[in-house]
Amino acid sequence: MDGKIIVVTSGKGGVGKTTITASIGAALALQGKRVAVVDMDIGLRNLDVVMGLENRIVFNIVDIIQGRCKIKQAAIKDRRIDNLYLIPASQSDDKNAIKPENMVWLCGKMRKEFDITLLDCPAGIEQGFRNSIVAADEAVVVCTPEVSAVRDADRIIGLLYAQSITPKLVVNRIVPKMVENGDMLSHEDVVEVLSVDLLGLIEMDEYVVVSTNTGTPLVLQEESKAGKALRRIALRLDGHPDLPIENPMIQKTFWKKLSSKFSRKN
Amino acid sequence: MSLNSLLKKIMGKPASKDVAKNRLKFALLTDKLDVKKETLKDLQKDLIEIISRYFEIDKDSISIDIQRSEECSALVFSSPIISANHNRGVPAAKIMPVHKSPANSV
Numbered sequence: 502m503d504g505k506i507i508v509v510t511s512g513k514g515g516v517g518k519t520t521i522t523a524s525i526g527a528a529l530a531l532q533g534k535r536v537a538v539v540d541m542d543i544g545l546r547n548l549d550v551v552m553g554l555e556n557r558i559v560f561n562i563v564d565i566i567q568g569r570c571k572i573k574q575a576a577i578k579d580r581r582i583d584n585l586y587l588i589p590a591s592q593s594d595d596k597n598a599i600k601p602e603n604m605v606w607l608c609g610k611m612r613k614e615f616d617i618t619l620l621d622c623p624a625g626i627e628q629g630f631r632n633s634i635v636a637a638d639e640a641v642v643v644c645t646p647e648v649s650a651v652r653d654a655d656r657i658i659g660l661l662y663a664q665s666i667t668p669k670l671v672v673n674r675i676v677p678k679m680v681e682n683g684d685m686l687s688h689e690d691v692v693e694v695l696s697v698d699l700l701g702l703i704e705m706d707e708y709v710v711v712s713t714n715t716g717t718p719l720v721l722q723e724e725s726k727a728g729k730a731l732r733r734i735a736l737r738l739d740g741h742p743d744l745p746i747e748n749p750m751i752q753k754t755f756w757k758k759l760s761s762k763f764s765r766k767n
Numbered sequence: 768m769s770l771n772s773l774l775k776k777i778m779g780k781p782a783s784k785d786v787a788k789n790r791l792k793f794a795l796l797t798d799k800l801d802v803k804k805e806t807l808k809d810l811q812k813d814l815i816e817i818i819s820r821y822f823e824i825d826k827d828s829i830s831i832d833i834q835r836s837e838e839c840s841a842l843v844f845s846s847p848i849i850s851a852n853h854n855r856g857v858p859a860a861k862i863m864p865v866h867k868s869p870a871n872s873v
C-alpha cells in the first residue's frame with residue numbers, strides 16, 4: 502500500500518512547525534511506522550539541528566530533484582530511533598530550485614519508500630508553501646493562541662481547502678495559567694474562530710527548549726508534557742483518531758481546586 | 768479563576784483574551800472581504816446584465832463598493848434608473864423555440 506504525505510504548516514513563523522514535525526515523526530516511528538521527515542525550508546534549514554543530525558548531511562532534497570542522488574542516499578537515519586529518516590533542505594539554493602511538479606514526482610517516490618512522509622513547510626504562502634501542499638494527502642495546521650497566528654492559520658486553512666485538503670489543527674504554546682486568568686485565547690476560542698477539527702493541544706514546556714538544545718527527541722522525554730501531547734497527536738493522526746484530546750491544565754493544589762469550584766459559573 | 772482576574776472582572780475590565788477574540792473575528796471578516804478589483808468589476812458586469820433585463824439604467828454612473836464598519840459590512844451598489852424595461856414580460860427562454868421551429872429557420 503502507498504504511504505501518506507502529511508504537511509505541517511502554519512503561515513506564521515515560529516509557532517512550532519519544525520518542533521512538531523520532528524516530534525510527530527519520532528513518535529510515529531516509535532509506533533513502528535517507516536517515517537521520513539522532509540525539510541521544505543530551502544535556504545533556511547532547521548529540522549536537521551532540531552533532530553541533532555546536522556553533522557551527517559551529505560545530500561539534500563534539491564540534489565534528489567536535480568538527479569544528483571537517490572532518495573536513499575539523501576535520507577539520514579536517526580541516531581536513536583529506528584525507521585526514522587530525515588531528508589534535509591539545501592542551504593545554498595533558493596526557494597525556486599524546486600517546482601510543484603518536482604514535488605509531485607518526489608512525493609510519488611516517497612509513498613513507495615515510507616509509510617508516512619511529513620513535510621515541514623516554511624512560513625509564508627509563497628513557493629515553499631505551494632511546493633509543500635501540492636502533493637499532500639493531509640495537513641496539520643499549527644497555531645499559537647495569538648491573534649496574528651490564528652489569523653494566518655485561517656488564511657492557510659482557506660488555501661488548503663482550495664486544494665481539497667481538510668486540515669487538522671494543533672494549538673501550541675498554551676499557557677494554562679494565562680488561559681485560566683482570561684489573558685490567553687483558549688483552544689475553544691481558537692477552534693470557534695477557525696471552525697476546523699482539532700488534532701491536539703500542546704502547552705508551553707521548558708523541555709522543548711532543552712531537547713532542542715541537545716538535539717534529542719522530545720517524545721522520548723517521559724516527563725515532558727509537550728512530549729506526551731505529541732505522542733498522543735501522533736496516535737490520533739495515525740490509526741487512533743478517537744483517542745481523547747487532553748486539555749492542558751494547571752497542576753492545582755487543594756485550595757485552588759476548591760476556590761475554582763466556587764467561581765466556576767462566572 | 769485567580770484573585771487577580773476576579774478583581775479585574777469586578778472593576779469591569781474585559782479579559783484581554785476577549786479583546787483578542789473580538790479583534791480576531793473582525794480581522795478575519797475584513798480579510799475575507801478584501802476582494803480583488805477585477806472581482807468587483809466582473810460582479811458589476813454581471814449585475815448590469817441582470818438589472819438591464821428589468822430596467823434601463825445609466826451604465827456610466829454605476830458604482831459598486833464594499834463598505835466596512837465595526838458593526839456590519841455591506842456590498843453597496845448604486846445605479847440611476849432611466850426607465851423600467853416594459854418588454855420583460857416574455858422570458859427569453861420561451862421565445863427561443865419559436866425561432867428554432869423548422870418553419871422559421873430556413
Ligand SMILES: Nc1ncnc2c1ncn2[C@@H]1O[C@H](COP(=O)(O)OP(=O)(O)O)[C@@H](O)[C@H]1O
Pocket residue numbers: 511513514515516517518519520521673674675703704705706707709710713727
Ligand atoms: N510547546 C513549546 N514550548 C516551548 N517552546 C516551544 C514550544 N513549541 C515551540 N517552541 C519554541 O519556539 C521556537 C519556534 O519553534 P519552531 O518549531 O522552530 O517553529 P517554526 O518551525 O514554526 O518556525 C523554538 O525556539 C522552539 O523551541
Ligand SMILES: [Mg+2]
Pocket residue numbers: 518519542547
Ligand atoms: Mg521551522
